[in-house]
Amino acid sequence: MATITVSAPGKVLLAGGYLVLDRAYQGLVFGLDARIYICVQAATNSETDSNSRKIIVRSPQFEKAHWVYSYVPAKDGVRITQSHESESDTRNPFVETTLVYVLTYLFHLSIDLVGDLNITILADDDYYSHTKSSTKGSFSKFGVTLANAHKTGLGSSAALVTSITAALLGAFVPHAANSEFSSHQHVIHNLAQAAHCAAQGKVGSGFDVAAAVYGSCLYRRFTPSLLEHVGDAGSDGFGERLHRCVENLDPHRPWDVEVLKQAVQIPRSLRLVLCDVDCGSQTPGMVKKVLAWRKERPEEADLLWSALQQGTEDLCAELKRLAQLEAIEEIKRENLRDTISTIRSLIREMSNKSGVPIEPPSQTELLDACCTVPGVVGGVVPGAGGYDAVVLLVEDNEKALVDLQNLLDKWKSTTESGSGIAKGRVSLLGVKQDVQGIKMEPAGTFVGWI
Known part of the structure; x- marks a missing residue:
């Protein structure tokens, strides 16, 4: 499995608040240069069992942000359990749900998921309004637990879900990452929308995920029943329904989202x-x-x-x-x-x-x-x-x-x-607009943090 490092941008909805909930209207959303970064790599522990299925997730900018999951492929999708080895005593629903959805999708493609994974998460400073306790490279330690972090509302959960989705696809399906995921943007978008909606417990408009995948755009939402039909993770037929939804294979429920990148420009001045x-x-x-x-x-x-x-x-x-x-x-x-x-x-x-x-x-x-x-x-x-x-x-x-x-x-x-x-x-805040969505990052991005 390839080691892969990706990032996804935050967002701001400049116009179309509330309207963006209705397909009859549009929202003008800008991607931001504040990004969430994900590194996915195979575990290197020599004691790791070749048949082990464990995922270690770390967010080292925060205190006790360490989760360990075991995962088991099953008939209707991959099942994930948080281990007692986790340092955090709280769940991370956006990480956990994204792992369930992406691994279920990969398992349905008959991709071998055996082996332990390390996932490291970093965030640019402007996602959180905290005094920084220390800095390594371009990133800061925030000195608080994730639960006590004050978010600035830049769309961290959508950027997190999108970047994990892209990183796992790129790690297990190497050609997916070619040309900044250009041939797989629709797959990343559809899968991240499904995971993000499941994690937050409702089918939202999805403009934040669209900005994380595609960058700045004029956005018209998808029909909510698209994702409602997928059902709950682990339910009978979930893996097949998720696959058909992500690959846009259901003629009765086609993806009707509209993302117009060419409609959005800002003068250089x-x-x-x-x-x-x-x-x-x-x-x-x-x-x-x-x-x-x-x-x-x-x-x-x-x-x-x-x-x-x-x-x-x-x-x-x-x-x-x-x-x-x-x-x-x-x-x-x-x-x-x-x-x-x-x-x-x-x-x-x-x-x-x-x-x-x-x-x-x-x-x-x-x-x-x-x-x-x-x-x-x-x-x-x-x-x-x-x-x-x-x-x-x-x-x-x-x-x-x-x-x-x-x-x-x-x-x-x-x-x-x-x-x-x-x-x-x-x-x-130090952020400004960024036209680019999901992208690959240099291998050295995580130096000092892994």
């Missing part, structure tokens, strides 16, 4: 900037409340969602126009600024009508202040919105970033009465 607002937990149940409002007032909601869809299309078109134009002349950004402003206005309208704080007043205040900084074109609350992040389009030069940082250093958010959200500092 601009970059995405993300701000992490350390304000405690986001209001729970936001998605349920928005969907309940849409069900109760369908005509009102459909008019607003159609306008937001048009805003997403206009934003894509204007970014692409400016990207193509800047090679031949100085670009003017007034139309881009107006398009972002229109989207924000529609989001606030949806906030008011649904009673959900998608762009709450504290975020309006923060975004308005950021937009006064020279070089900031505009910004939105990404994804489902709430209190914990904003994303900005900014001129890609040092002065604009320094001026923005100076504003944020002094920023004090106001707190809405009764929101339950505490005041917190606003941190400028």
Whole structure:
């Protein structure tokens, strides 16, 4: 078995929050240069039994992040059990479920799975808002357990599931990794979507997995029944149903996901900037409340969602126009600024009508202040919105970033009465957009960590 090292990017949903749940609409999602890295290699312990089936998973940036699994091929898929040898006393459902799904798929292809595996996971710093206790190479030790890590919402679980999926396929099916997995992207995508949905206990829109596989794109979700039909791992016929789903062999349930990479460009003179607002937990149940409002007032909601869809299309078109134009002349950004402003206005309208704080007043205040900084074109609350992040389009030069940082250093958010959200500092993350999805990494990436 080949040793293989891969990475997958994080994501930010710039436009199409909530709409992306419905196949009638699209979401504009950008991959980010913050990545999750996976190294898969055969165990080298001389005492390892050649018939052993053990998987050792380590995430050495965190305390006690060490899981040991035994796996057994069975009639309806590979079964996995967490061993008492694990240092962690908690489960890691995203790792465990991904192993079940990928190994079941490989076993169904009659690939020999005998032998022990070592899987090592590393994450770029911006996935977590923690003071780093030490650094080795490009990665930091976070000094906390994974359960106590504060995520910044960049899509770590989707990037993790996707990178494990790609790494295992590349290790057991070596030609799959050729040309950055180009011939197997659809397999990685379909399998990672199935595993990710199973791990989180629901069939989501899947835009985060799509960004992890393909990078930045205009995304239209798949029909949920595609994955609902696969059923639970270990159920009768699970392995066959999973194989047919991943390989798109069921004529009655074809994959109808739409990933348009060519629709997404950002001018070289601009970059995405993300701000992490350390304000405690986001209001729970936001998605349920928005969907309940849409069900109760369908005509009102459909008019607003159609306008937001048009805003997403206009934003894509204007970014692409400016990207193509800047090679031949100085670009003017007034139309881009107006398009972002229109989207924000529609989001606030949806906030008011649904009673959900998608762009709450504290975020309006923060975004308005950021937009006064020279070089900031505009910004939105990404994804489902709430209190914990904003994303900005900014001129890609040092002065604009320094001026923005100076504003944020002094920023004090106001707190809405009764929101339950505490005041917190606003941190400028170091991430920016990345067009590439899953990719191979140099063998030296994990030096000092394995």
